[in-house]
Amino acid sequence: MLSWPNFFSQFFNGLALGALLALISSGLTIIYGTLGVLNLAHGAMFMLGGYAGFVAWQHTGSFALAVLAGSLFMVVVGVLIERVVIRNFYRRPHEDQILVTFGIGIVLVELVRLGFGSDTVSIQPPAWAMGVTPLGFLIYPTYRIVVLGIAAAALLVLYFVLYRTRIGMIVRAGIEDSGMVDILGINVNHVFMLVFGIGAMAAGFAGIVNAPVVALTPDAGDTILVETFVVVVIGGVGSFPGAVLGGLIAGEILSLTSMVDPSYSEVMLFAVMTLVLVLRPQGLLGQQDRA
Amino acid sequence: MTDSVGRVSSRRAIIQGAAAGAVATLLPGTSRAANEPAIGTYPAGSSGDTVFIGITIPRTGTYAVPGEDVLKGYQLAIEHLNAGDPLIRMISPHTSKGVLGKQVTSGVADSGAKPNDAVQNGSRFISQNKAVLITGSVSSAEAVALNKLAQREKVIYLPGISGSNDTTGKDCVRYSFRECFYGQTAAAAIAPVMVKNIGKNKKAAYLVPDYTYGHTVHQSMEQFLKAGGWTTATAQVAPLGAPDYSSYLLNIANSGADVFININFGNDAVQSIKQAQQFGILGKQILSVPYNTPFLARDVGADLMAGVYAATDFWWTLEDRFPLAKQFVAAFEKKFGYKPEWGANAGYMQLAMWADAVERAKSFYPPDIIKAYEAGPEIQSTVGPVRFRGADHQLIRPVIIERGKKKADMKSADDYYEVLEVVPGEGLMQAPDAFGCSLGPAT
Numbered sequence: 001m002l003s004w005p006n007f008f009s010q011f012f013n014g015l016a017l018g019a020l021l022a023l024i025s026s027g028l029t030i031i032y033g034t035l036g037v038l039n040l041a042h043g044a045m046f047m048l049g050g051y052a053g054f055v056a057w058q059h060t061g062s063f064a065l066a067v068l069a070g071s072l073f074m075v076v077v078g079v080l081i082e083r084v085v086i087r088n089f090y091r092r093p094h095e096d097q098i099l100v101t102f103g104i105g106i107v108l109v110e111l112v113r114l115g116f117g118s119d120t121v122s123i124q125p126p127a128w129a130m131g132v133t134p135l136g137f138l139i140y141p142t143y144r145i146v147v148l149g150i151a152a153a154a155l156l157v158l159y160f161v162l163y164r165t166r167i168g169m170i171v172r173a174g175i176e177d178s179g180m181v182d183i184l185g186i187n188v189n190h191v192f193m194l195v196f197g198i199g200a201m202a203a204g205f206a207g208i209v210n211a212p213v214v215a216l217t218p219d220a221g222d223t224i225l226v227e228t229f230v231v232v233v234i235g236g237v238g239s240f241p242g243a244v245l246g247g248l249i250a251g252e253i254l255s256l257t258s259m260v261d262p263s264y265s266e267v268m269l270f271a272v273m274t275l276v277l278v279l280r281p282q283g284l285l286g287q288q289d290r291a
Numbered sequence: 292m293t294d295s296v297g298r299v300s301s302r303r304a305i306i307q308g309a310a311a312g313a314v315a316t317l318l319p320g321t322s323r324a325a326n327e328p329a330i331g332t333y334p335a336g337s338s339g340d341t342v343f344i345g346i347t348i349p350r351t352g353t354y355a356v357p358g359e360d361v362l363k364g365y366q367l368a369i370e371h372l373n374a375g376d377p378l379i380r381m382i383s384p385h386t387s388k389g390v391l392g393k394q395v396t397s398g399v400a401d402s403g404a405k406p407n408d409a410v411q412n413g414s415r416f417i418s419q420n421k422a423v424l425i426t427g428s429v430s431s432a433e434a435v436a437l438n439k440l441a442q443r444e445k446v447i448y449l450p451g452i453s454g455s456n457d458t459t460g461k462d463c464v465r466y467s468f469r470e471c472f473y474g475q476t477a478a479a480a481i482a483p484v485m486v487k488n489i490g491k492n493k494k495a496a497y498l499v500p501d502y503t504y505g506h507t508v509h510q511s512m513e514q515f516l517k518a519g520g521w522t523t524a525t526a527q528v529a530p531l532g533a534p535d536y537s538s539y540l541l542n543i544a545n546s547g548a549d550v551f552i553n554i555n556f557g558n559d560a561v562q563s564i565k566q567a568q569q570f571g572i573l574g575k576q577i578l579s580v581p582y583n584t585p586f587l588a589r590d591v592g593a594d595l596m597a598g599v600y601a602a603t604d605f606w607w608t609l610e611d612r613f614p615l616a617k618q619f620v621a622a623f624e625k626k627f628g629y630k631p632e633w634g635a636n637a638g639y640m641q642l643a644m645w646a647d648a649v650e651r652a653k654s655f656y657p658p659d660i661i662k663a664y665e666a667g668p669e670i671q672s673t674v675g676p677v678r679f680r681g682a683d684h685q686l687i688r689p690v691i692i693e694r695g696k697k698k699a700d701m702k703s704a705d706d707y708y709e710v711l712e713v714v715p716g717e718g719l720m721q722a723p724d725a726f727g728c729s730l731g732p733a734t
């Protein structure tokens with residue numbers, strides 16, 4: 001349906017979708033960049049964060065507390081998973097790492113299913129963010145605009161932590177060469193644990209923020225995981241700015257293609273990923289040796 | 292299998308066979324099962340004291356919730372069959388306890404609504420458990436795939452929920468029988484009600500899941516609404532299990548449609564309706580659900596479903612019209628603690644009618660069971676008398692048209708819909724060969 005109002009609607013929607021994808025992908029990409037582990041449980045962490053937020057919201061009725069409690073819970077879960085399982089796999093082949101994180105994902109999904117069933121659950125956004133906002137060319141759900149703001153703010157915080165703090169500097173150094181960081185006397189194990197915790201939190205945080213938009217089910221992470229990987233591949237594996245750029249590109253591809261024919265939106269996403277892999281295998285902002 | 296061949300050739304078996312043959316000549320329609328050649332899992336699957344039913348059903352993914360409902364219908368039916376419950380004997384009058392005196396056991400495997408997984412489950416039940424029957428589906432993609440497996444393996448298969456025209460249309464097989472209503476019957480039943488209540492010459496926006504079910508229901512709806520002068524403003528085709536419908540819904544919001552026809556099923560229907568409300572679509576366009584999904588009203592809430600037109604297979608307040616529905620709802624609620632949705636009804640009825648066919652065939656020999664089905668006698672059901680159509684193995688059964696009640700009008704927490712019409716099935720169905728059904732051989 002080609003018309004200017006629809007184009008602007010879809011472009012704006014792509015931005016909102018992209019910001020969320022960027023946030024989830026940034027968690028995945030810093031985990032891979034630092035730890036070298038491809039975390040296939042990332043989608044499950046997105047889902048688990050949503051459920052953690054849901055429980056907190058049920059008990060407190062406060063959206064802000066749900067976001068806070070859910071995010072903290074995910075840091076703890078992330079740290080625990082890293083300590084108990086992932087740590088034993090750093091020296092194992094990539095196939096083992098993929099299998100074990102895939103397994104963790106299944107366990108998390110089935111545990112949630114055991115506790116909550118397969119029915120959908122939703123978190124209500126705060127009262128002021130409900131309803132629709134007229135934006136001139138379209139009416140748009142107010143909360144989705146809020147999501148765009150929250151995701152952008154969260155990305156800024158992540159940027160600040162990674163690029164303006166000492167711990168961020170160590171993490172970025174770890175992404176470049178974790179062996180050298182170790183030699184310099186920094187406890188790499190602690191850094192790895194922290195990074196996995198932050199990565200899990202980014203996914204979980206996105207899960208909570210997204211829960212009022214898309215009702216939660218135990219399988220909510222499946223599609224997100226695939227899209228997140230595409231984002232990371234387009235943006236460049238291990239690159240935080242790459243995840244942001246890749247997220248926005250993916251959001252726009254999904255949204256703008258569906259203006260012409262929605263059944264091609266995912267095809268286009270994969271077509272662009274293929275194109276990037278052919279022309280620039282390390283991703284748009286990735287580095288050659290890391291790809 | 293060697294065992295049974297040996298037994299057939301024994302003196303006793305020959306006498307038994309001859310006796311059965313004599314009875315068969317006296318009673319037309321009965322079989323001489325003991326002498327039939329091995330086919331599929333016959334006779335290995337029914338040579339002991341028990342028979343095994345393989346249930347493959349989505350317990351995860353977007354169709355998990357209706358899947359669980361269908362499964363509970365199966366569980367109640369199996370319990371009733373083994374106990375010889377009066378309810379199941381109203382549907383299958385020859386049933387005493389079990390099926391042909393054999394207790395029914397079952398196994399359940401999750402298909403995730405994926406055709407490949409469903410076929411793997413079915414194959415495993417056939418090879419490992421010698422299942423005499425495979426049943427279950429919520430997606431027509433899995434039903435169609437299992438149809439093909441059933442025909443190849445010569446083991447009877449019964450879809451659970453399957454709304455595509457193809458299941459008993461171009462992908463029909465001799466070894467499969469469908470209980471539930473489907474795109475064509477849904478559209479034929481609901482379209483006139485919509486034209487009558489909403490008006491003529493309206494513009495419709497469709498949200499269509501991208502597989503056989505979605506496409507055939509969409510096609511049938513367009514065809515029947517055309518008679519009322521309705522046109523299509525847009526048709527948005529979305530993949531199964533799409534979590535975020537925003538881009539599709541923006542197209543629908545900008546399409547200028549009067550009516551929003553949502554063909555999604557399961558969690559997809561829940562998500563897309565909730566999101567449509569976020570985009571302000573439900574205030575501007577009238578929502579219609581031509582193939583209503585179990586638990587939709589409970590999941591999206593009465594407020595969003597008030598005034599929504601939907602076609603369905605069964606709704607619990609039919610207990611006021613049909614005595615069997617009353618018994619079924621009571622028995623189901625006693626066992627599972629909630630009012631059965633239409634998936635449970637489909638599951639229960641499928642197994643009850645299969646037991647009836649086996650009892651009438653007096654054998655587990657599949658070609659005889661198929662003949663018993665195809666004979667198409669009138670069967671009592673939870674929606675009144677029904678019968679199978681031999682030419683495409685589709686049950687001729689009514690379609691229920693319902694409308695969402697306002698919260699204030701609900702008499703109990705589960706009283707979401709008002710049943711507007713129970714439209715008789717015969718007039719809703721296409722000619723048996725209109726969708727290219729060719730059943731294939733029984734042997």
